[in-house]
Amino acid sequence: MQDHLLLTAGPTPISEEVKQILSHSMFYHRSEKFIQTYESVTHRLQYWLRTKNDVIILTGSGTAGMEATISNLFSPGDHVLVVENGKFSQRWSEIAEAFQLKVFRLVVPWGKSVGAEALVKNLTAIGSLKGIFLTHCETSTGALTDLEIIIPAIRHQTSALIVVDAISSAGILPLKPDDWGIDVIVSASQKGLGLPPGLAFVALNNRAWIFSEQSELPKYYLDLTRARQSFQLGRGALFTPAISLIFAADHVLSQIQQKGLENIWRERQSLAHQFRARLTELGLSLFPEIPADSMSVIKFEPSVNAKQVHAELKEKFGILVSRGQGQLAQKVIRVGHMTNIGEPELERCLSAIQTILSTKIG
Numbered sequence: 001m002q003d004h005l006l007l008t009a010g011p012t013p014i015s016e017e018v019k020q021i022l023s024h025s026m027f028y029h030r031s032e033k034f035i036q037t038y039e040s041v042t043h044r045l046q047y048w049l050r051t052k053n054d055v056i057i058l059t060g061s062g063t064a065g066m067e068a069t070i071s072n073l074f075s076p077g078d079h080v081l082v083v084e085n086g087k088f089s090q091r092w093s094e095i096a097e098a099f100q101l102k103v104f105r106l107v108v109p110w111g112k113s114v115g116a117e118a119l120v121k122n123l124t125a126i127g128s129l130k131g132i133f134l135t136h137c138e139t140s141t142g143a144l145t146d147l148e149i150i151i152p153a154i155r156h157q158t159s160a161l162i163v164v165d166a167i168s169s170a171g172i173l174p175l176k177p178d179d180w181g182i183d184v185i186v187s188a189s190q191k192g193l194g195l196p197p198g199l200a201f202v203a204l205n206n207r208a209w210i211f212s213e214q215s216e217l218p219k220y221y222l223d224l225t226r227a228r229q230s231f232q233l234g235r236g237a238l239f240t241p242a243i244s245l246i247f248a249a250d251h252v253l254s255q256i257q258q259k260g261l262e263n264i265w266r267e268r269q270s271l272a273h274q275f276r277a278r279l280t281e282l283g284l285s286l287f288p289e290i291p292a293d294s295m296s297v298i299k300f301e302p303s304v305n306a307k308q309v310h311a312e313l314k315e316k317f318g319i320l321v322s323r324g325q326g327q328l329a330q331k332v333i334r335v336g337h338m339t340n341i342g343e344p345e346l347e348r349c350l351s352a353i354q355t356i357l358s359t360k361i362g
Ligand code: PMP
Pocket: 009, 010, 061, 062, 063, 064, 088, 089, 091, 135, 137, 138, 139, 165, 166, 167, 168, 188, 197
């Protein structure tokens, strides 16, 4: 299998050390050593998510964490507000409707981010609101939701749970759920952690656990209360976990702790800024109004077909970036720089884009 330079918006490349750990012999998940590792990963995830709250590890991709949040904390007919500014934030509405919640959508044009004022206006218009769903980095557009500003502005105006999808932001962008007043954070293994997909994480505060006691929706595999009980009883995971991923998670999380989360946030920010400065030199610009530093969504002139740039990057230069989704299919490419990506890789991508564009213009 030929390896491309993986610059997608997830999954990210994995390190040689992680590859080695993933090839170890299998381990029994009820053994003392594994349970210790499971507990260690759970505690380290609290550091990674900057929270003192319980973190539940689920086997599944990020969407499993999103579904678990809905099915464990809400009931049919509950009123919830979803800020939709792209494909992934729309997923909150789709899941909520699949579970018969009453969804109110605050639709924001793709590429834009919600402001506190619009959010407050919607809060007051909806009666007995139970949940508010936000997406920190909307991976389809690259837009950042400025949680640090928005959440304090709404926190004292509502008793609804504030739920944040941090799947493409945790461990990459500054995120302080406890300080900012977030009740539930959802993330996954294949972006900021630099692991393969397969683990979802849900961090819940005490208010969220109280909501879980009132939830009337059916759940089984993704039952967060039973998962917490299993952990508290010293049994580790509720079901057979993704054992190899847990060992790899322990390794990458210990490296992150050594390096320091704040240093990683700064490093990712500076890499994003350098990359964007170079894009500007090439006459290119970003699609989102407020870009998240996890990725750069590059827009092209109408005369350039972004789908073709994507194809040429892959076929001629061995570089795999993400395509534009939905309405952005012909207009943008999405370049991820979440983890295990540095200046040399981004420079290679820039020079390939430059060559592609020069042959189109010349
Ligand atoms: N939300 C966001 C912001 C994402 O970036 C993704 C993955 N691209 C998802 C949700 C869905 O996660 P998964 O594909 O891991 O289920």
